[in-house]
Amino acid sequence: MSRFPRWWFRATVLVPAAITVAGLAIQAGGIERAVAAAVRQSVPAGDITVDGRDVTIRGVPAEQVAAVKRDAEAAQGVRVVSVVDPRMPPMRITGTPAGVTVTGSTHQQAWRERFVRALSARTHGRKLVDQTTTVTGTDFPLTTSAAEVVVSLLSQLPDTVSVDVAANKVIVTGSIPDDNRRRSVVGLFKRLFGESVVTDKTTT
Template structure:
């Protein structure tokens, strides 16, 4: 067989395959764009990456990711929804001198402002001193509701205390007048975060 028939045979076999692959790429791209649009319609504030029918969402607070993942998984066309979790940096709440000083990092100024406003509502008149920073791709390692509960219980007693939070570990330190007040604080923290997570370094004056 001459080289020409061989070339024609090769073309006859490969050209349809190339056309089919190109068509599938166009079709897949259209499906991915449709899925991304559907997810954005349900969750306007998230970032969305689509791979086939699987989506990865991010760009929102860590405390909202679980619910957002459930919503995304229920969107038409989505096979599986996962999240791109922010880096949870350590934070500290220092209760002293009639104020609560908060340090830590979170991804957006609006998240930080909402967090600080929420805990300020539970501070029993203590001033909130904001020493937090905005750093892309990060978030506080504690939910807003948990922080509200911590601030509420600790600001009800006058002694200086510190709560340091990092992923998987919550340390509370300070000296309180008696064991009943100490246990009131520690019990709330253990209920919120789990007994194995809380490191109790409090002491009493007794």
């Protein structure tokens, strides 16, 4: 027969172990809350998830991902930071003599309104037709500054020209009667995005 009853094992081994596990869980929760608070001070926008000292951030505009990652990494107590890139559905910007039409989607209504406002200021008096939408987890594949340049260029053309952007590819389409002007327009987009990125489907 065992010298000690079974309750002795539970009292001397299992109970302290359970207390230790509970203490570690409480301590881990406190660390996660402290890390989350430190990151939130540096990164006011986005959805923050903390696992121990590792941080995952979602819901950040594509053009701010690098800056957000840098700021979060500098927060106290952080070990590793991952920023989830938003999905980037195709978008199109079409310029006509009457106006400029923009399609595409982004994650938040406020982002969309800010983007459209910026483009509206670059239409050279032509009407901006906003066909963008708000879709969770998405963002425009063009930065605001690049989209502003596209709108500014298209709104100065007497012809109808479209710029489609998707998956690191820019396709320029439209009929431009003057061949010299057509080459000039396409050349502008190649300088903006890079020759290897732009596909010229314009005609004369």
